[in-house]
Amino acid sequence: MAPIDLTPLKTANVPIFFIVGGPGSGKGTQCDKIVAKYGFTHLSSGDLLRDEVASGSARGKELTAIMEAGALVPLEVVLTLVKEAMLKAVAKGSKGFLIDGYPREVSQGVQFENEIQPAKLVLFFDVAEDTLIKRLLHRAQTSGRADDNIDTIKKRLHTFTTATKPVVDHYEQQGKLVKINAEGSVDDIFAVVTTNLDKATSKI
């Protein structure tokens, strides 16, 4: 496969925020609100993967089996989908990016930042496991997502705890982590989010 030319993305040099949190922690909900207020582009790696599956491509068929097992998709595949989506958005004048659900492992973050550009901040939505399970079972009633069932939820929580917690520690050590208690109401959480984004995006 030919390497992707990332020059337009690097030249745009818009801020990039990683959005991290367990399944059901409210990443999608908060990102919708951030997009409305700041005009950033929200890219959910899970959505990009599900779109690829729905497209029926060969790449999509390989992904189906992995996602149904609640496991992580190979790094190269996710990063390629993210890059393609970022290039499309930059061509349309994107002001910045919310990368939701990525990195899931430290190596994913390192590779992304080496190949594209460093993230400005990492927002971590911190929610207890029993709350996550409650929210996901509730979402399952309307989401139609194959992975919103109790068996897959438990596997995803395990995958999150083992693979993603080190991501949180990694960015904490770099001083880029914003840990947000996300047990409260959507609006209370968003107030904390905006305080941090305003600080990070102010020119002064």
Ligand SMILES: Nc1ncnc2c1ncn2[C@H]1C[C@H](O)[C@@H](COP(=O)(O)OP(=O)(O)O)O1
């Ligand atoms: N602060 C909050 N309080 C209660 N429910 C919330 C919440 N934020 C999100 N939800 C609901 C919406 C969904 O049904 C479910 C999962 O939210 P989501 O935004 O889809 O999470 P994620 O994208 O992190 O998986 O929880």
Ligand SMILES: [Mg+2]
């Ligand atoms: Mg989501």
